[in-house]
Amino acid sequence: MKKLINDPQRVVDDMLKGFVAAHSRRVRRIPGTNVIVRKDAPVKGKVGIVSGGGSGHEPAHAGYVGKGMLDAAVCGEVFTSPTPDQILTAIQAVDSGNGVLLIIKNYTGDVMNFEMAAELAEAEGIRVAKVIVNDDVAVEDSTFTTGRRGIAGTVFVHKIAGALAERGASLEEVEAAAKKAIQGVRSMGVALSPCIVPAAGTPGFALGENEMEVGIGIHGEPGIEKVTVQPAENVADGLLARIVEDMELNQGDQVAVMINGLGATPLMELYIVHKRVAEWLAERQIHIHETFVGEYMTSLEMAGCSISLLKLDDEMIDLLRSPADAAAFKTC
């Protein structure tokens, strides 16, 4: 294992210290926890939005804490759900009396821990709603999941819900918008090389020199199949075919596209993938309204990418465009 770390046991703490040092204008860390909140939390009159999960997916989720996105991110150990007490701390810190929405990626551990935190918060009189993101079309059940996994499409849910909350919408309205975004988003990824959890020290799975894993999960969980590495165009075609098979996308529809790097794939390759995605959608007369190319939900140093499509309507276009100011996501 070759990593720029100090101590495998301290990676999350060290990272968060660096993160807060870098972005102290926007965020602060609640002392004694791995909870990152907006500097001005709780924002008066606003529904609070909390997400989180295991670390190792940076910039998710702390990078999305900021105006127009999340009010708090709860950072677990690497690839491990945060505990309910930490999630509860986040909920308490962002509730201004208008309720809190939890955006949860669909993993058994995350769902259990966030639900427990929601109950503890409700017992204290805080109104809590929760949505579960399951955008990955690759597999139904896998190592960490019953049902589909939540991956990079989650960032769209942060953006849509965050924008509406910033406008002062009610908890019910923000929850409904988040659900609509979840309904409309689909993703799938491919890995060219595995990742190493620092505390484990060895790769979580193996890929041959000329192999790639289609439908990979963001913890290196197996996908659909291992195949010989193919040109980017074929990879994009394959992922898109699976994605649109699962969503109703017609000629004339508008979408947002996210080409997400999994950690070790150069931006050059992500743009090469996007070239084909843009062509493919144009051939079908599906209009791309907004494109995001970069690292949004990584898997440590895994090589590969995921493609996400979000089907848009006028309301979502408006919310997607409205201002956001988080460390890893800015629109103006």
Add this chain to the structure above:
Amino acid sequence: MKLSVEQAKAWIDRTNELFQQQKQYLTELDQAIGDGDHGLNMARGFQEAVDKISSNRYEDVGTLLKDVAMTLIAKVGGASGPLYGTAFLKMSQALAGRQEVNDQEWIAALEEALAGLKARGKAQVGEKTMIDVWEPVVMFLREKGRLIAGEAAQLAKQKMEETKTLEAKKGRAAYLGKRSIGHIDPGSASSHLLFVALAEVVEP
């Protein structure tokens, strides 16, 4: 028979001792069909819970069990943290303010814990989880109407061993499908120890 705050405390102490002794065994069970940290997690969590309650004085069983619950929630991790945390939290709510707990109240608290576990884990009997121990044991006690903890622990042992024959439908082991058959479910094994400890405290 009434169970005092001191006995409830002794139950947690004894459970912790058993987890410290059986840490390796639970971890081996989990290595076979899970991610191999169950023994370590339970041993760490209950040690923290014992540290917490031994430094406090408690007037009632509910408050004691709430501290146990919150410690387990924060310190166990994985799925076991919220599951055992939920069980103790439900018991603490059922026994809020009670300085002494009679058999009926204790059994009702265990029923609350079982309901909480099923809701949290979304699991039913037969899915190779801790529910395969909890449900038959709690049903047995309710039927008998008395806290005959020794017999309950015997039943827990039998039900734990029977998880060997089941195919996992919930939890990490479900991913193994039929390959999970032949192994005891680690959660059912830790649950068994909880009832063993209860028997030792209630019927010394």
